[in-house]
Amino acid sequence: MLKKPSATAKPLWKKAPFKSSYDAVIIGGGLHGLATAYFLARDHGMTNIAVIEKRYIGFGGAGRNTAIVRANQRTQENVPLYKEALELWPVLTRELDFNLMFYNCGNLNLAHSDAALKAMRTNVATARFHGVQSRVVDPKECKELVPALDISERPRYPIFGGMYHPPGGIVRHDAVVWGLAKGATAKGIHIHQGTEVTGIGVSNGKVVSVETDKGKIATDRVLNAAGGYSAALSWNLLGMKLPISVLTIQAMVTQPLKPLLHHVVSSGAYHCYANQTLKGEIATGSHMDPWPNYTTQTTARYIKHQAEALIEMMPCLSGIKFMRTWGGLADMTPDMAPIMDGNQPHEGYYLDCGWGYFGFKSSTVTGKYMAQYMATGQCPEILAPFALRRFQEHRLMGETAALVNYTPDN
Amino acid sequence: MALTITCPICGARNGYEFRYGGEEKGPKPDEAALRSPEAWCDYIHFNRCKAGAQEEWWFHRDGCGAWFTIHRDTVTNREIPGKEAGI
Numbered sequence: 001m002l003k004k005p006s007a008t009a010k011p012l013w014k015k016a017p018f019k020s021s022y023d024a025v026i027i028g029g030g031l032h033g034l035a036t037a038y039f040l041a042r043d044h045g046m047t048n049i050a051v052i053e054k055r056y057i058g059f060g061g062a063g064r065n066t067a068i069v070r071a072n073q074r075t076q077e078n079v080p081l082y083k084e085a086l087e088l089w090p091v092l093t094r095e096l097d098f099n100l101m102f103y104n105c106g107n108l109n110l111a112h113s114d115a116a117l118k119a120m121r122t123n124v125a126t127a128r129f130h131g132v133q134s135r136v137v138d139p140k141e142c143k144e145l146v147p148a149l150d151i152s153e154r155p156r157y158p159i160f161g162g163m164y165h166p167p168g169g170i171v172r173h174d175a176v177v178w179g180l181a182k183g184a185t186a187k188g189i190h191i192h193q194g195t196e197v198t199g200i201g202v203s204n205g206k207v208v209s210v211e212t213d214k215g216k217i218a219t220d221r222v223l224n225a226a227g228g229y230s231a232a233l234s235w236n237l238l239g240m241k242l243p244i245s246v247l248t249i250q251a252m253v254t255q256p257l258k259p260l261l262h263h264v265v266s267s268g269a270y271h272c273y274a275n276q277t278l279k280g281e282i283a284t285g286s287h288m289d290p291w292p293n294y295t296t297q298t299t300a301r302y303i304k305h306q307a308e309a310l311i312e313m314m315p316c317l318s319g320i321k322f323m324r325t326w327g328g329l330a331d332m333t334p335d336m337a338p339i340m341d342g343n344q345p346h347e348g349y350y351l352d353c354g355w356g357y358f359g360f361k362s363s364t365v366t367g368k369y370m371a372q373y374m375a376t377g378q379c380p381e382i383l384a385p386f387a388l389r390r391f392q393e394h395r396l397m398g399e400t401a402a403l404v405n406y407t408p409d410n
Numbered sequence: 411m412a413l414t415i416t417c418p419i420c421g422a423r424n425g426y427e428f429r430y431g432g433e434e435k436g437p438k439p440d441e442a443a444l445r446s447p448e449a450w451c452d453y454i455h456f457n458r459c460k461a462g463a464q465e466e467w468w469f470h471r472d473g474c475g476a477w478f479t480i481h482r483d484t485v486t487n488r489e490i491p492g493k494e495a496g497i
Binding site: 229231232235241242243244245246290291292293294295297299301331334391392393394 | 457
């Protein structure tokens, strides 16, 4: 039964009047959009900003991910970004005066072959080069970290070892949405929920306006941070194609259990990642649907797959029930790395998309640097490798060489 | 929604028998045109990502091995007759 909201409960963010002019318009009230708005205000004094959200803030990927954060990615370009993102959680918790419930329990990624172990050594070397704690562990240490693991020869894919990354963990994703909305509106940012962007006005190669179903907004800067819908928006509004495929990805939680999983556990071979939430549920995510779609459907296929994978790795979970299952959208690029770009094809049009299923862990730091990009018009050095033109220049990044076997079309 | 796909040879079959082959992008540009990096990128990587009806390629991997196109609504995951797709 739903509880009635308390009479004394105060909304965390204010409803704002819809103005006909803003210094910048951000499409998408997800974490990337809200973070960019927050940092535009915090670091650049730009507060005349509108965040336009078609549904409600946190409706999309922001509230659908499995809340895992880590900085042990594969490539030199990606690791520094995620490292800074990890360092930002405690900072933002203080700054927003809102508990983001960052739980740095560490991530254990399992290897089920010699080849996977070798790949992990490369990953660990990259992490260490950038000052990120990460190390290869043997099956015995895997078992010490997560006693529920079966390290015997019984599973179809026995555990050969793992990669342990202590600074990662989980963050309460809804809290980040609410905290950023609170922080951004306190600085004067306007959030317009239930508002759909229907057009982007361009004149002489420059963005001049954004059309919405609530009216036209004059602005010279617009950020496409629409997550799963960013590619469709780019095509519909500007006729601009992006190297993206949109796939539904499913996740689910079990009934609550006593604490047994003290680290995030993941396995590329089983296409399974799991953590125990602070409520005790095992939250677990799976691979993407094998074809592009916007359904956010859940299917028996993946419930079965997750159950089988979890029981193979941790037999004690046998018989535990799934309570809820849901789906979200992943905007996948061919190289599994995001697209962050600006001023093309039109001056004032900024892109922050193609995050696939890395959008949550990167959200706050991306907001910081996209805000810098939008405020100054100059691409920050840390974002330069993520330009759209890398696909035309055949400089795809090597994130696909990370441990999970994935491709954009799955 | 579970996806059913109509193979021109085998008829309507479960979607998991098939492998997705990408959006229909028209005839492959000739070799000379594809030598430009932009054209190659456009043909290989770029998508429209339509939320709605689109024409797309499928491969009957666990069946007869045919390659063919269908129209599908990407929001409902239902195959739709080409005429109704309006594209």
